Amino acid sequence: MKLGYYPGCSADGSGVEYGLSTRRSAEIFGVDLVELEDWSCCGATSAHNTDKMLSLALPARNLAIAEQAGLNTILAPCAACYNRHRTSEHAIQHQAEMKESIAHIIDMPLQGNTTTISVLEWLDGDIGIEKIKAGVTNPLKGMKAACYYGCLLVRPAEHTGYDDPEDPHSMDRVVEALGARAVDWSHKTECCGAAIATSRPEIGATMIYEIIRAARDAGAECLITACPLCMLNLDMRQAAAAQRFKTSLAMPVYYVTELLAIACGTSTSEVGIHRHFVEARHYLQSLPEKAALLEEEEKKQAAARKATRARTTESEENPTAEKASPAEAAVKESSGQAAKSGDQVDSEAVQKKIDAMVKGWQKNPDKLAARLIGDEERARVLAEVVAADEKKALKMAELMITDMDKAVKAAQAFVTGELKKREKGEA
Amino acid sequence: MQQCTVLRPAGQVERETLMRVQEEAATSINLCYQCGKCSAGCPVAFAMDYTPRQVIRLLQLNLVEEALGAESIWICATCETCSTRCPRGVDITALMDTLRREALRQGRITDRKVAAFNQAFLEGVRKYGRLYEAGLLLEHNLKTGQPFKDAQLGLPMLRRGKASMFPEKIRNRDQIKKIFDRVREMRGESK
Numbered sequence: 001m002k003l004g005y006y007p008g009c010s011a012d013g014s015g016v017e018y019g020l021s022t023r024r025s026a027e028i029f030g031v032d033l034v035e036l037e038d039w040s041c042c043g044a045t046s047a048h049n050t051d052k053m054l055s056l057a058l059p060a061r062n063l064a065i066a067e068q069a070g071l072n073t074i075l076a077p078c079a080a081c082y083n084r085h086r087t088s089e090h091a092i093q094h095q096a097e098m099k100e101s102i103a104h105i106i107d108m109p110l111q112g113n114t115t116t117i118s119v120l121e122w123l124d125g126d127i128g129i130e131k132i133k134a135g136v137t138n139p140l141k142g143m144k145a146a147c148y149y150g151c152l153l154v155r156p157a158e159h160t161g162y163d164d165p166e167d168p169h170s171m172d173r174v175v176e177a178l179g180a181r182a183v184d185w186s187h188k189t190e191c192c193g194a195a196i197a198t199s200r201p202e203i204g205a206t207m208i209y210e211i212i213r214a215a216r217d218a219g220a221e222c223l224i225t226a227c228p229l230c231m232l233n234l235d236m237r238q239a240a241a242a243q244r245f246k247t248s249l250a251m252p253v254y255y256v257t258e259l260l261a262i263a264c265g266t267s268t269s270e271v272g273i274h275r276h277f278v279e280a281r282h283y284l285q286s287l288p289e290k291a292a293l294l295e296e297e298e299k300k301q302a303a304a305r306k307a308t309r310a311r312t313t314e315s316e317e318n319p320t321a322e323k324a325s326p327a328e329a330a331v332k333e334s335s336g337q338a339a340k341s342g343d344q345v346d347s348e349a350v351q352k353k354i355d356a357m358v359k360g361w362q363k364n365p366d367k368l369a370a371r372l373i374g375d376e377e378r379a380r381v382l383a384e385v386v387a388a389d390e391k392k393a394l395k396m397a398e399l400m401i402t403d404m405d406k407a408v409k410a411a412q413a414f415v416t417g418e419l420k421k422r423e424k425g426e427a
Numbered sequence: 428m429q430q431c432t433v434l435r436p437a438g439q440v441e442r443e444t445l446m447r448v449q450e451e452a453a454t455s456i457n458l459c460y461q462c463g464k465c466s467a468g469c470p471v472a473f474a475m476d477y478t479p480r481q482v483i484r485l486l487q488l489n490l491v492e493e494a495l496g497a498e499s500i501w502i503c504a505t506c507e508t509c510s511t512r513c514p515r516g517v518d519i520t521a522l523m524d525t526l527r528r529e530a531l532r533q534g535r536i537t538d539r540k541v542a543a544f545n546q547a548f549l550e551g552v553r554k555y556g557r558l559y560e561a562g563l564l565l566e567h568n569l570k571t572g573q574p575f576k577d578a579q580l581g582l583p584m585l586r587r588g589k590a591s592m593f594p595e596k597i598r599n600r601d602q603i604k605k606i607f608d609r610v611r612e613m614r615g616e617s618k
Contacts, residue, residue, distance in 0.1 A: 009558035014589045038598045040556040045505060046548035049527055049541075052451060054610045058552070061606065105609045107602070155507035156520070165511045191470040191506035198567070199540045201576075203474040203502065236580060275587040 004071030005033035006062055006085070006116070008078035008228070009041050014236075015078065015228030017272035021257035022077045022119065024271060028135055028264045029127050033075065036065045042084040045195050056098070057105040059088035063116075064108040074116045077257070079227035080194075083152035085116035086159045118153050119226045119257060121162045124170035132177045137265045139179025142290030143283075146220035147171040147182050147256075148211065150230045151191045165189065171256055175224060178263040185218035187211045192233040201240070208233050208241040212251050222283055223253045231255060236277045252280035350401060357397035361386050372400075372411040378419075382411050385418045437489035444491050448529055452521035456486045465509035465519050475499035479509050479519050482526070500526045501538030543570045553607045556597030561590040 003026070011019030026033045039062050048055035063085065066074050076082040092099045092112040103110040117125075123132065149168050157165040166189060172182035190211055197204025212234065215223050225231050235253040242249040258271045262284065273280050360368055365383035373379040386392045392414065399407035437445065449455055459480075466478035477485065477497045485494040494500075500523050509519040536542045547566040551559045561584070568576050584590040597603070 009560065009595075012595060013560040013591065014584065016587075016589055038556075040597050040603055041552045041558045043549070043552060044558070046545035047552075048505070048524055049545050050531060050549060051528065051610055051614065052525075053613060054549075054607070057606050057610060058603075061602065101613070105606055105613070107605065107609075151504075151506035151508070155511050157511060165507075189508075191504050191508065193471070194504050194506075195541075195544060196471070196502065196504050198564070198577075199538075199544045200474070200502070203471060206473070207470055236584075272588075275589060277583065277587075 001030065002032045002034055002071070003122075004066045004069070004074035004114075005035045006039055006066075006074050006076045006081060007035065008076060008081040010078055010228040010232075014232050015255075017258055017275055018077055018228050018231070018255045021255055021261045021266075021271040022075075024261040024266050025123075025257045025264075028261065028266075029131065031127075034069070034071060036062055036071070036074070037069065039065060042081045044080045044084060048084070048087075053101065053105060055084065056088045056091050057102050059085040060092065060102045060110060061106045061108065063088060063092070063112075063114045064106060064110050066114050067109070067111050072114055074114055075119070075122055076116050077119045077226070078229075079118065079150060079152040080229060082116055082118045083160065089114060089116060090159045118160070118162065120149075120153060120168075120170040120174070123174050123256070123260065125162065129173050129177045132174060132260065135264045136178055138263050139291075140175075140259060140263050140287060141179045142287045142294050143180035144219055144221045145175055145180050145182055145224050145254075146185050146215035146218060146222070147175055147188065148192075148215070148223050148225045148230060148234070149189050150225065150227050151189060151194075153226060154189055171224065171226060174256060174260065178259055180259070183215075183218045183220045185214055185220065187214040190214075192230045194229055194233070197233045197237055201237075202244075204233065204237065205241040205244045208237055209245050209249075212238065212241070212249050216249070216251060221251075222280075223251055224256050224259065225253060226256045238278050250278060252276070252278050252283045254280060353401045354394075354397050357400055358393050361393040361397060368396075368400075369411070372396075372408050373415065378412075378415045381415045381418055385414050432490065432493070434488055434490075437491075441489050441491045444495075444529065445486060445489070448486075448522070448525050451528075452518060452525040454516075454518035454521055456483055456517070456522070458515040458517050459483045459487065459513075460515060462514065464512050464514060465517075468508045468512050470506060470508065471502050471504055475502050479503070479523065483517070483519065483522070486522075494526060495530045495533065495535055496537055497526075498537045499523075500530060501536075501541045503527070540571050543567060546570075549607075551594070553604060554600070555594045556600050556603045557595050559594035561585075561592075562594055 007019055023033060041058065042062070043055050043058035047058055062074075066072075074085065076085055088102070089112070092102060092110060099110060099112055149171060154160055154163050154165045154168050163170045168188060175182045187210065191207060192211060193204035193207035197208065212223065223234055225234065231253060238249055238251065238253070253276065254273075258273060261271045262268060268274070268281055268284055273284065365387040366380070369379040369383035369386070373382055386396050396407060396410065399410055445456075461480055461484060463478075463480045466472050466480040469475075469479055472478045475498065477499045479499070482494055482497055482499055485497070503520075503523040505520055505524060507520045510517070510521070513519060530536060531542065544567050547563050547570060548558065551563055551566075561581070564577060564581070568574050581590070585592075
């Protein structure tokens with residue numbers, strides 16, 4: 001498959017890893033990237049800050065080059081390049097007068113039949129999640145990532161038109177397909193400050209810090225981006241931002257294409273992970289260990305789920321359970337919750353059940369006693385004894401939650417002991 | 428004492444500027460009902476003298492001079508959050524962009540650093556056809572009188588293969604120069 005390729009100025013400079021890993025990703029999925037002949041800079045923010053026509057004409061030259069080469073779809077990995085080319089396409093396709101002016105400025109024939117796509121659209125839309133999943137040989141299990149989209153990949157929606165401008169998910173889908181976990185977090189589309197970090201570093205530092213802090217607070221251990229300027233700010237300027245806020249951040253940042261290439265068997269050095277400013281190799285090396293821990297946890301959870309399910313069916317089979325008191329209902333509910341969560345939560349849930357059972361003994365001792373002893377007379381005695389003694393209530397509650405057989409035996413022992421005591425008293 | 432501003436009906440010059448700005452931005456300031464959603468979501472509002480909502484209010488009150496003199500228009504990062512969220516469909520980002528260009532045309536630059544950055548950026552593109560990142564940083568620092576800013580990043584960038592010693596040049600550089608010239612010509616004609 002042939003695809004027009006506009007690397008952008010950063011692909012050989014500050015974003016060299018992005019260029020390398022995009023090309024590698026294309027190789028993996030058999031896409032033939034055809035670099036636009038003699039392409040030029042899109043003008044980025046500086047052009048649209050200075051002159052509207054200049055900002056539309058500079059990308060239009062590249063579009064015209066693509067048209068001449070018969071390339072209708074152009075991949076622009078850099079978010080700013082992508083956005084500027086999309087904006088120019090939009091103007092050319094929707095405003096006839098504008099198209100004429102632009103064609104005059106660039107002095108080239110201009111049809112307006114190209115479509116520039118971003119890396120996210122390419123991976124999630126063109127290649128597709130299933131194909132990516134099938135290509136993974138080295139899953140990134142254990143990775144907890146915050147997918148950072150920034151502004152220009154998803155906004156303005158009428159130009160970009162791919163994914164949601166407020167809560168995008170395409171990168172999350174790609175990252176999950178690689179085996180990592182994408183956390184839900186607040187700053188997905190918050191601006192990194194772009195060129196402000198260079199021209200006004202004191203403002204940029206705050207924006208960079210806030211994004212990394214939000215990712216960390218959401219439980220992420222790394223950030224993933226699809227924009228070289230976001231990378232420059234979050235990676236190269238991270239140390240300075242941390243220093244300004246008198247803290248340490250040390251949050252590795254990756255390009256989505258780097259991770260894709262690595263998960264599909266490429267070495268970290270080949271895509272250039274060692275070139276990052278914030279150390280990013282150690283985290284990747286630690287993933288197998290994290291994955292093993294995660295697997296162990298998952299096994300435990302599965303076992304706990306199984307046990308709870310068995311217990312629930314048992315109590316359903318028990319006809320007395322139908323007359324469950326509110327306290328018992330609470331117990332049942334909490335056992336249902338326990339099935340969803342891990343070990344620690346499990347022990348907490350057990351304690352909750354015991355507490356609820358103790359309350360049950362105080363409020364409704366007759367019903368609970370009837371569950372343990374069939375004989376009405378003896379059950380009544382048990383109810384009286386346990387309701388009158390807090391220690392005994394706790395003991396009974398613990399046993400009923402952890403081991404029903406022992407509970408029945410203890411109940412019988414309590415009753416026998418009490419009956420003996422009463423006999424002695426009467427005598 | 429707080430500074431007072433006297434409100435007057437727009438004069439001829441202000442009216443023309445307001446019309447031009449709205450036309451170029453393809454949006455209308457009269458749609459805005461000052462809900463402030465743009466400013467609540469703006470990631471740089473904390474550093475602005477007037478929030479985006481206030482900039483629009485200035486324009487609504489014909490205070491064009493004040494709006495063009497606001498530092499905010501140079502701090503705006505063009506992230507498009509405001510335009511995406513505006514319930515009235517005002518393209519605030521385009522408005523900020525247009526105000527910035529209008530201020531540049533009138534030679535009223537409140538933030539020299541941003542303007543200098545843009546100038547250095549475009550000068551590089553005009554000369555080589557592509558952005559020379561290392562050259563841009565150096566030129567920007569020299570022009571703004573801060574030669575050692577980011578100096579700690581220069582060498583590590585070179586060492587990591589993230590910056591080259593020389594600019595990359597395209598073959599048809601004359602085409603790029605002509606684009607810049609024709610844009611300048613068009614601007615001269617439209618004035």
